[in-house]
Amino acid sequence: MTQVTEHGGGVWSLRVPIPDNPLGHTLVHVLDTDRGPVLVDTGWDDPASWDELTGGLDALGLSVREVHGVVITHHHPDHHGLSGRVREESGAWIAMHAADTAVVRRTRESEPGTWFDYLARKLAAVGAPEDHIAPLRAARAAGRMRTLPGLRSALPDREIVPGELLDLAGRRLRAIWTPGHTPGHVCLHLEEEHPSRLPGHGRLFSGDHLLPGISPHIGLYEDPDESPKLSTSFEQGGPPSETDPLGDYLDSLERIGRLGVAEVLPAHQHAFTDAAGRVRELLDHHEERLTGLLALLATPLTPWQLAERMEWNRPWEQIPYGSRNIAVSEAEAHVRRLVKLGRAEPVPGTAPVTYVAV
Ligand SMILES: [Zn+2]
Ligand SMILES: [Zn+2]
DSSP states (O other): OOOEEEOSSSEEEEEEEOTTOTTOEEEEEEEEETTEEEEEOOOOSSHHHHHHHHHHHHHTTOOGGGOOEEEOSOOOHHHHTTHHHHHHHHOOEEEEEHHHHHHHHHHHHSOHHHHHHHHHHHHHHTTOOHHHHHHHHHHHHTTOOTTOTTTTOOOOSEEEOTTSBOOOTTOOEEEEEOOSSSTTOEEEEEOSOOTTOOSSSOEEEEETTSOSSOOOOOOOOOOTTOOHHHHHHHHTTOOTTOOOHHHHHHHHHHHHHTTOOSEEEESSSOOBSOHHHHHHHHHHHHHHHHHHHHHHTTSOBOHHHHHHHSOOSSOGGGSOHHHHHHHHHHHHHHHHHHHHTTSEEEOTTOSSOOEEEO
C-alpha cells in the first residue's frame, strides 16, 4: 500500500517509486482545493508507479478521475512522467513554467537520433575520450533509442507565471521561478498559515530545488537544437549571452532563503524546517566546490579532465557511464560560472577547449 503522509491543512504526500533509481521515490503532493484535488508533480511513468499514485489517492478517499489540476515543478521524468496519464483519466489541466514547456516541446518534436547526435557532439567538445562516445554512436546505429524517458512526455496546457498566484479555488499558491536545476524549475509557495502554527511564512513545495540531504544536479541546460554555430562559439569561450545555470541556481537559492517559510515540502526525501539553514549549507557547498575547481585549474584542463579530478561520491573509475555524463555536465556548469565571474578563462586555440584559472 502506498505510503501516505498527512501534512495538515489539506496537504498530503504520496511516495511514488522511481524504478531502479537510488533516489527511491518522488513525493507527489496532493492539495485539496474547492474544485477538487490538485497534484504537485506526478511521478515516474511506470505501471507500478501509477498503481502507487492511484492507490495513494484511493487511501485518501479520492479517485484519480477527480484530479482537477496538475502543477509541475520541472519537466524531469520523475516529476512529470505520469502527468499525461492523469490528464487522460481526469481531464485535469497541466501547468508548467514556459522555459520547461519549451524543453518538453523541443524533445517531443526532435527526431529520436537528434538527442544522441547532440550528446555525442557535446561530449567530444568537452574532451571525452573516443571510447566513451563510441557506445552512443553504436546505440544510435542499432536504433536503440526509444529507452530514453521523457521523449514523448505530455505537453502542458497552462503556463506557470513567476510571481503570480495559481488559479486554485480556495488556496493561495504562488509560483516562484527557481531556474538552475532546469531552466523552468519553479517552487510553489503556499501562502497560508502553517497548520501546526510553526513560525514562518507558509510552506514551500520545493521540487528538486531545495532537498534536505541532496545537492541537486546542476549541469548546463540541454538543448539538442543548439546550432553548430553556437557550440563552435562555446568551444571558443562562448558568447556573453550564454546561460549560467549554476549562477541561476545560486540566485534562486538566495531568493528562496529570504522567503522565511515555516516548512519545506520537497519532491524527494522528507519534509523539513529551517529552509534558510539548508540554503546556507548549499551556498557554502558550491562556494567550496568552486574554490576547489580553481585550484585544479592551475593547470589548463578540459571539462572532462576536470570532472575526472573533481571529488565525487566515489572514485571516477567506479562511476557508471551515464553518471559520468552527468558529472561532466556539472563540471561544465561550474566552469561556466568561474568564467562568468572572471576567475577562469578558455585557453585560446585549444580544441577541445581547455580552461585555466586567472
Ligand atoms: Zn529533477
Ligand atoms: Zn527529482
